[in-house]
Amino acid sequence: MEPGQIDVVRRFNRAVTRRVGALSDEYLSRDRSLGLSRLLWEVEPDGSEVRVLRSRLALDSGYLSRQLRRLESDGLVTTDPDSDDGRVRKVRLTEAGVAERATLDLASDELAASILDPLTDGQRGHLVAAMTEVERLLLASQVRIEITDPRAPDARYCLRSYFEELQRRFDTGFNPTRSISASDDEMTLPNGLLLVATAQGTPVGCGALKLHAETRIADVKRMWTSPDTRGLGLGRRILERLADEATTRGMQTLRLETNRTLTEARHLYETAGFTQIEAFNDEQYAHHWFERNLER
Amino acid sequence: MEPGQIDVVRRFNRAVTRRVGALSDEYLSRDRSLGLSRLLWEVEPDGSEVRVLRSRLALDSGYLSRQLRRLESDGLVTTDPDSDDGRVRKVRLTEAGVAERATLDLASDELAASILDPLTDGQRGHLVAAMTEVERLLLASQVRIEITDPRAPDARYCLRSYFEELQRRFDTGFNPTRSISASDDEMTLPNGLLLVATAQGTPVGCGALKLHAETRIADVKRMWTSPDTRGLGLGRRILERLADEATTRGMQTLRLETNRTLTEARHLYETAGFTQIEAFNDEQYAHHWFERNLER
DNA sequence: TCCATTCTCTGACCGTCGTCAGAGAATGCT
DNA sequence: AGCATTCTCTGACGACGGTCAGAGAATGGA
Structure with missing residues (x-):
């Protein structure tokens, strides 16, 4: 990483969080406190x-309860027991609550x-484009990839x-049992592993390995x-992470097969060190078979 | 403004203030409260x-005083009376304070x-470029232009x-009296006016008018x-605002002269409805004279 | 010299944010 | 039926952010 880049990010953090942050506090907390507005929003x-609500806003249960009572006494929400589970309570917006949300929106x-x-006009276009780019890449930088139980x-x-x-996407549809x-x-x-990529707690991608200890070949699946x-290089990151995991588990070769309709996947494999080979199995949905040597 | 642009800005605000904002709070408030860290920083x-400090951080005097006592009791700063004015007190970092700032920096x-x-690497480059652009344009959007007393x-x-x-910049240097x-x-x-552009309270540009009621001609100066x-379209904004002010004060014509070394200014005038004319005065530092009709 | 002003500080106060402990009701498991 | 668990709520508390009023010292101008 170039050192100047860190400075840019630091300046950006400072500028944006202070300026936009302070502004949005001012705008969004007309009379209500910021916490209440945020809760109403969720x-x-x-x-x-x-x-x-508690887990999404990461609030203490006691604190949240008090906040809800306050919104209730303002007539913005009602909370009733859930019909399925009597311990759980459900929060609903009243008519006034919906109206209040609309003003927040405004x-x-x-x-x-x-x-x-x-x-x-020109500056607006540039700003909007740059904001979109920043948002996309911030999202990309927050993706975490972890080995996860497939269940x-x-x-x-x-x-x-x-x-x-x-x-x-397949011309023929897809039936997993076939x-x-x-x-x-x-x-x-030890049979294999599944990687799940998450951003902000929501799953955004996956990739799996089937490990064959005898042949030291790992199949890339899923x-x-x-x-x-899409377009954040996430597929490539998952693939490289799979290669790492396979290597540390003693594998020598990655293999995979893919369907002709998945063109972006084929492009990924071709630019990630894979070479197309003869069919090594009879997967009926596959048109292309690839292999990559893990040793260097 | 296109409606989609507002959505982009809203999403950006939400994403960045929550994510970067929350992160920086976490990073910067190791054990100290955020307010104290910010103060130490200033x-x-x-x-x-x-x-x-009080005006820069926009704090209540009592509140700031207490914050300073806290930093003092932590041994991070000292406050002594100013040598010039006994009412004013000056805050200095102690050695420990300098060290603490270094850790904040880290x-x-x-x-x-x-x-x-x-x-x-590629994504980093894109992110840094987009952040720079956003920061520049946010700065531009915060510039306010006001009629200001030249004193x-x-x-x-x-x-x-x-x-x-x-x-x-002038080949010959510049002597205002000549x-x-x-x-x-x-x-x-009513003789004229001075516009001053400020961003975040600091002055970043100006432009003046001399109004001639008899001829309905206004001279653009300063x-x-x-x-x-530079590069934020600020000169153009000042110029257009001058044109507005001149129009509402009954002027029909804007006139100005400029030096040949100020090429970006000449380009601005040429693309802002001005046409080059014969010299209308004997300004010795001028090489080009321009005029713009304010009536449409 | 007198008086208004400036600057900093203390005291008192309030609302928000956040945490901990525990009560009470409902549920699921054995 | 008994018991651990889950979920929500109340009470109590403390730190923090922020405001107001006023005291006390220093200053500058009339």
């Missing part, structure tokens, strides 16, 4: 469970407008999304990235 | 006056690195900077922008 239109628009207004909820979500996407397996057991150490994080 | 190495670097680290400190600063720059005047009186209504805000 309540889903069709009701949120208290425990969900204030947020005004804040944005107050930044854009003084600029020329965990985040892993389940990724695998389900993966199958759904194949079903959509494809070569990668069962939960096969994706659990490579998937969520549509909103 | 103390100049060779001592700051209490009143300067924490700030770490925060920046934690954002850059997970990215590829006010901000105005004095701009005019002095203007003269210094001419002295530096140039056509624009005295304080001539830049005060056009200057600070070196760190």
Whole structure:
């Protein structure tokens, strides 16, 4: 990393958090305190469970409870026991609460407008483009990749999304039972592993290995990235991490097969040290087979 | 303004203030509270006056006083009466205070690195470029232009900077007494006016008008922008604001003269509706004379 | 010399944020 | 049925951010 880059990021942090941050506090806390506004903002239109709010805002249960009482006494929300589980309580916006949220919405628009207004059209375009880029790359920098149990909820979500996407994109549709397996057991150490990438706690991608100790070959399976994080180099990061994990577990070769409709995946493999080889299995959904040597 | 732009700015505000903001709070408030860290940060190495700190951080005098006592009891600063004015007190960092600031500095670097680290080289370059752009344009959007008394400190600063720059840039140097005047009186209504542009309270540019009621001609004088805000379209904004002010005061024509070494100024005038005309005065430092019709 | 002003500090106060301990109700498991 | 667990709430407390009023010392101008 070049040293000047750190200075740029430092200056950016300082400038933006102080200026935009202070401004948004001013705009969003018309009369209500900032914490209350934020809470009001997080309540889903069709009701949120208290425990969900608590974990999302990372609040103490006692504190949150008091905040809710305050919003209730202002007539902005109601909380009733959940119909399924009597311990859980559900928070709903009242009519007044919906109205209050709309004014918050408006204030947020005004804040944005107050930044854009003084600029020329051209400057606005540049600013918006640069902001989009910063946001995208900040998101990318917050992605964490961890070995995850394939039975965990985040892993389940990724695998389900993966199958759904194949079903959509393959000419023939996709039926997992007719494809070569990668069962939960096969994706659990020591048989293999599953990497799940998360950003801000939400899963955004995955990739798995099936390890074959005898042949020292690892199969790459279940490579998937969520549509909103495409273009952030996330697939490449997962792939490199898979290669690392395979290497440290004594593998010599990575192998994988892919479908012709997944062009961006094929491009990734071709530029990540893989070479196309003869079919090494009879996966019926595959048109291309790749291999990469892990030794250097 | 396009509606989509507001959404981008809103998302950006939300994303950056929450993520970077929360992170920097975490990094910068190791054990000390955030307010104290910020205060420590603002103390100049060779001592700051209490009143300067108060105005810069916009703190209540009582509150600041207590904060200082706290830093004192931690052994990080000392406050002694100023030698010139016994009412004023000066805050100085102790050795421990300097050390503490260095650790804050380090924490700030770490925060920046934690954002850059997970990215590829290419992504880092893009992020840094986009952050620079956002910072520049946010600065531009915070510039306010106001009619200012030429005797006010901000105005004095701009005019002095203007003269210094001419002295530096003209082939012949610049001697105000040998140039056509624009005295304080001539830049005060109803004779004329001075616009001063400020960003975050610091002056960054100026421009003046001399109004001639009989001929309905206004002379543009003292056009200057600070070196760190060049390229933000600030000169153009000042010029357009001068045109507005002249129009609302019944003027029909803007006139100005400029030196051949000020190429960026000449380009500005040429693209802002001015046309070059014959010399209309004997300004000895001028090589080009321009005019713009204010009526449409 | 007198008086208004400037500057800093202390005392008193309030609301917000955040934490801890524990009570009470509902649930799930054995 | 018994018991551990989950979820929410109340009470109590403390640190922090922020404001107001006024005291006390120093200053500058009439």
